[in-house]
Amino acid sequence: MLAQENHRPPSLLFKTSRKHFFITMLFNTLLLTGIMAMVGNAQKPTKNLNFIYSRGNFATVSGGTGNEFGHDTGLTITDSEGKELYSESYPGGASPCANPNMELKIKSSCWEGEFTFNCAASAFGKIEGCDVVPNGGDSWPGKVDSSTEFIGIAISQTDVCGGGFPTGGECGEGATFDIASHNP
Incomplete structure (x- = not known):
């Protein structure tokens, strides 16, 4: 009986194998697509927020009335449309981005557990990088934008x-944010 199956004309063997191949590939493709969709939905967050670290300094050279200095700093969290949910100049009682390894752990009604907010600054206080790490998960890095301007006898950074x-x-209006720890 086995010998009879092997004696089919080659064209018939090819058509049967080709049909089987395409059905198998179609099934595998649909199965893989379904699995990828399930994994994609499992990892897709229900809400995205934005974080913004800011730092600015202004100083003038002595004039008739003396030197003038200014400084501002802060951490702001907004929703995906830019609406401010949290903003603090000195969260945890310290400048949020003043040395190479600033770390804030924040608890919020917007998420489970503590999220770690990191900001790195040079010895001169220039922001070099930042990120957020949700509950020990993957790091979500930020992008730095920096400018220094000399205005006559003044400098602004x-x-x-x-x-x-x-x-x-x-997360929306009425969300709560609590500093769990600050590691300057």
Whole structure:
């Protein structure tokens, strides 16, 4: 009986194998697509927020009335449309981005557990990088934008670092944010 199956004309063997091949490939493709869709939905956050670290300094050279100095700093968290949810100049009682390894751990009604907010600055206070790490997960890095301007007898330096991060929950008006720890 086995010998009879092997004696089919080659064209018939090819058509049967080709049909079987395409059905198998179609099934595998649909199966793989379904699995990827399930994995994609499992990892897709329900809400994204934005974080913005800012730092600015202004100083003049002595004039008739003396030197003038100014400084501002802060951490802001907004929703995906830019609406401010949290903004603090000195979260945890310290400048949020003043040395090479600033770390804030924040608890919020927007997510489960503590999220770690990191900001790195040079010895001169220029922001060099930032990121958010949700509950020990993947790092969500921000992008730095920096400018230094000399205006006659004055200098102004502005640094901003910001990006987006997933929360896995809903967040809106009335959300709470608590500094769990600050590691300057």
